[in-house]
Structures are given as C-alpha cells and as structure tokens.
C-alpha cells in the first residue's frame with residue numbers, strides 16, 4: 205500500500221537494500237502523529253536476518269570500489285544527496301512534522317542543518333587534511349641505524365552500521381551526521397531506521413539511493429533497514445562485515461550495542477552518544493545581578509522541543525541564598541506559562557512521566573508547566589534538592605529525557621566544586637559568571653574539562669553548532685568513546701584509521717602521500733606542515 209504526502213511524493217512502506225525496495229517480513233509498524241494522536245499510513249514491516257545479510261553483503265562488496273573513489277567523487281556524491289533531499293523538501297518537512305510532532309519551523313531548520321552537514325563533509329573532503337598525510341623521509345646515512353622511508357595516511361574502516369535517533373528525524377537519522385561522516389570517510393553505510401519516523405526515513409533513503417545511482421557508485425554503498433533493536437539491530441552490529449557503529453539514543457540501547465560489539469570474535473568500535481544531564485553552574489555574581497533574567501532564559505532552553513535534546517539543561521547548580529531564590533521564582537513563573545507540547549512518541553512520553561514521578565519522590569517540586577490532555581503531552585517539571593542529597597543519589601543524576609530539571613542548592617562554592625567532581629561525564633557544562641566571578645570560574649574550569657565535551661560560558665547548551673571546532677561528545681555515559689565527536693567535521697575521524705607505508709615503491713604509493721604532492725595537500729613532512 206502506498207500513502208501520498210502533500211500530493212506529490214508517495215511512500216511505499218519498504219526498506220531499501222542496495223538500491224532495491226524490499227518489503228519486510230516481520231512486525232508491522234505504523235508511524236504515529238503525536239500532535240493529532242493518530243497513526244499514519246503506510247504500514248512498514250520489520251526486516252529479519254536475511255535482510256541484514258543482504259545489506260551487509262552488498263556493503264562489503266561495495267567497499268573496495270567505494271573506498272577507491274577520489275575525495276572529489278565522494279564530495280560530489282554528498283552534494284548530490286543534499287540536492288536530492290532539498291528536491292523533496294516540502295514533502296519531507298510535512299512528513300517529518302507529522303511523524304515527530306515537532307513544529308514546522310524546527311523541522312525546516314533541521315533540514316537545512318542536514319544538507320549543511322552533507323556539504324560540510326564535502327568541503328572537508330575537498331580540503332584534504334582528513335587524509336592525515338605524514339612523511340618521514342629516509343635517512344640512509346643515519347647511525348647507528350639508517351631510517352627507512354615512512355609515510356602515513358588515513359583509510360576508511362569498512363562498512364558502518366548507523367542507528368537513527370528518534371529526536372532528530374533528519375539531522376541524526378538516515379542521512380544525518382553519522383551517515384554523512386561515514387560516507388565521507390569512504391565507508392558504505394547500513395542504517396537501522398527508527399520506528400518513530402519510517403516515512404521520513406524512506407524519503408531520505410530514496411534521496412541517498414538516487415545519488416548512489418547517478419554518481420555511478422556501487423549499489424551496496426547504502427541500505428536502509430527497519431527492525432527491532434535487540435533483534436535486527438544486534439544482528440547488524442554482530443555481522444562480521446560491519447566494522448564500526450554510530451548510535452544516538454538511550455544509555456541502555458547504547459550499552460547493549462557496546463556489549464554486543466565487544467563480544468564479537470572481532471570487536472569493533474561503537475560511537476554511542478547516550479546520556480547527559482548538562483549541568484549549568486550559576487555563580488554568585490551572575491545570580492545577584494541577573495537571577496530573574498537567567499531563570500527565564502533557562503526555562504526557554506529547558507522547554508524547547510519538549511526538552512527532547514541530548515543537550516537539555518537537566519541540572520542547575522548554585523549557592524543557596526536570595527539570588528538563587530530569585531532565579532527559582534522566575535523559572536517557576538516562566539514554567540507555569542509554558543504550554544504542554546507533544547513528545548515524539550507515546551513510549552517516550554511514558555518514560556518521561558515515570559522519570560518525573562521518580563524525581564517527585566526524591567526532590568522538592570519547584571514548579572510545573574501547563575498540563576496537557578493528549579497521551580504524548582510533555583508536562584514540564586522543575587525540582588530542587590540540596591547538594592548532599594544530590595551527591596548521595598544515583599536516581600537524581602539519571603537523565604530524564606524531556607523538559608525536566610533539578611536545581612542543586614549548595615552551601616558554598618566549595619560544594620559547587622564537589623558537585624562538579626561528583627557528576628558523571630556530560631556532553632556539555634555551562635557556566636554563568638560575571639566579571640566578579642572570574643576567580644571562581646577559573647577554579648571550576650579544570651574540573652569541567654574532565655567532565656564534559658563542550659564547556660559554554662554565558663549561553664545555554666541546547667544549540668549545537670555544526671562546524672570544525674564543535675565537540676558533541678564527552679566522557680561516559682555521555683558517549684562510549686570520549687575521544688570523538690558526533691557533530692562537526694571532526695566526526696569523520698571515527699571511521700578512519702591510520703596506515704603507515706614503509707619503503708613502499710614510489711609507483712605504488714597512494715596519491716595523498718606520493719612524491720611531488722599531486723593533490724597539493726597540507727602534509728607533515730619531517731615534522732613540518734607544508735604543501736610542498
């Protein structure tokens with residue numbers, strides 16, 4: 205059965221395996237419109253192990269040809285995917301809005317971010333430093349031993365499995381940052397789509413598949429599968445032809461993939477971005493001069509997108525006193541005026557409600573947003589506790605995905621530092637400081653470096669810029685590998701590995717490290733960066 209989107213683009217309810225539409229054989233899945241409270245056509249069906257096998261076999265077959273493409277060929281391919289996505293933009297936005305309940309403006313922005321990411325990786329390929337070219341020239345006369353000619357470059361790992369996230373149906377999904385960075389690296393990709401937005405996934409997968417065809421690439425360069433995480437998802441991660449995994453989602457889901465990947469006869473890296481409560485440290489001077497303003501701005505960040513951001517500010521840490529009272533009162537009032545907005549799925553809404561209920565039993569309620577009537581409504585919540593109780597409780601440190609946050613009242617600045625030391629790894633840590641707070645901020649910074657992938661002063665963590673300096677990562681449990689980022693151009697490094705070529709005859713050297721520097725790359729030659 206097909207379903208029409210905006211009268212222009214029809215959906216078939218099929219997976220796409222190496223260019224071929226394939227109907228699943230397992231559980232039937234329908235997307236759900238959380239704003240309208242209704243299921244959406246068409247019906248999708250989960251795939252099984254034969255589909256995993258077909259997609260992985262095609263990806264493995266494609267790898268040799270795909271990795272031999274030039275940087276320019278892969279850059280043009282990524283540009284074509286972006287253009288193809290834009291060509292179905294109207295239908296795609298309509299479907300993603302319906303499947304996620306997120307506002308049209310947010311999804312429109314996310315589409316721009318998705319195509320922007322693809323083009324960013326195209327520019328990374330054209331710029332060339334991703335090759336990691338290093339040359340240590342031979343020293344035949346060195347004593348006591350001569351040095352051989354040594355050259356290094358980066359090569360792709362092999363086929364990558366990507367798990368779409370529910371909360372960014374475009375930017376962290378089928379052609380999101382994980383897929384774009386893996387394809388840029390030269391790795392074929394097999395995506396496990398998220399059941400929350402199968403129609404959006406199908407439209408984007410077709411845009412990628414069309415780009416594969418028109419770019420003359422092997423069909424197995426890209427596949428989209430649907431299926432259950434513990435079933436098809438684990439089969440994908442444990443398939444011997446898969447060489448790395450990208451994931452964004454829950455801590456339990458991410459850890460299941462990490463364990464499965466580590467237990468393989470050949471363990472592989474899993475880049476899982478999982479759980480973070482994103483502490484916000486508000487220092488005394490800032491609280492005194494603009495406590496109310498900060499309280500209102502905090503609530504705007506907390507309630508954005510029903511709080512369904514991995515960078516949602518789930519923790520506020522400050523010294524107890526009149527300044528913090530002013531902050532909390534302003535936040536409570538702003539929260540009372542914030543409407544209930546739909547969450548992505550009924551399951552996520554239920555998990556949010558039970559997380560808030562658990563906090564209700566362990567901390568004091570400061571305020572709540574307006575209640576909603578639908579089963580997916582996010583009824584925002586703000587709690588408070590003291591630092592000692594917080595540090596003694598694992599439950600208070602757990603991520604509640606959605607608009608829920610906890611104020612931790614500290615006796616003094618030393619206790620704020622103790623909280624910074626006591627929390628788990630985070631994607632972000634935010635500091636609000638005035639000039640009078642600079643000494644304290646300077647003492648906090650070295651602690652925060654050990655806890656977070658990104659440290660912000662003066663802003664709110666929810667916006668994540670896609671650029672070269674971004675780190676969307678951080679120590680466990682924010683990610684399973686704190687050395688990496690899943691946002692920004694550096695994400696390509698997750699899917700590359702260095703190879704050293706010793707005394708390889710000149711005619712056999714890859715062009716990135718060849719004599720005469722045919723690609724005019726920046727290379728580290730005998731320790732010095734040069735384009736010579």
Ligand code: NAP
Pocket residue numbers: 367368369370371396397398399431432433434435437438452453454455456457458460461477478479480513514515551552555556604605
């Ligand atoms: P999720 O449950 O972690 O699911 C993400 C993906 O991982 C899905 O494809 C899922 O498959 C798969 N998966 C889950 N558990 C698995 C397992 N044990 N073995 C293999 N694969 C598994 O995340 P979600 O569906 O997006 O949302 C659920 C919760 O995740 C939220 O309530 C929230 O707590 C958290 N979340 C966190 C972030 C973040 O950035 N920190 C983002 C999104 C969600 P199935 O669909 O078959 O389960």
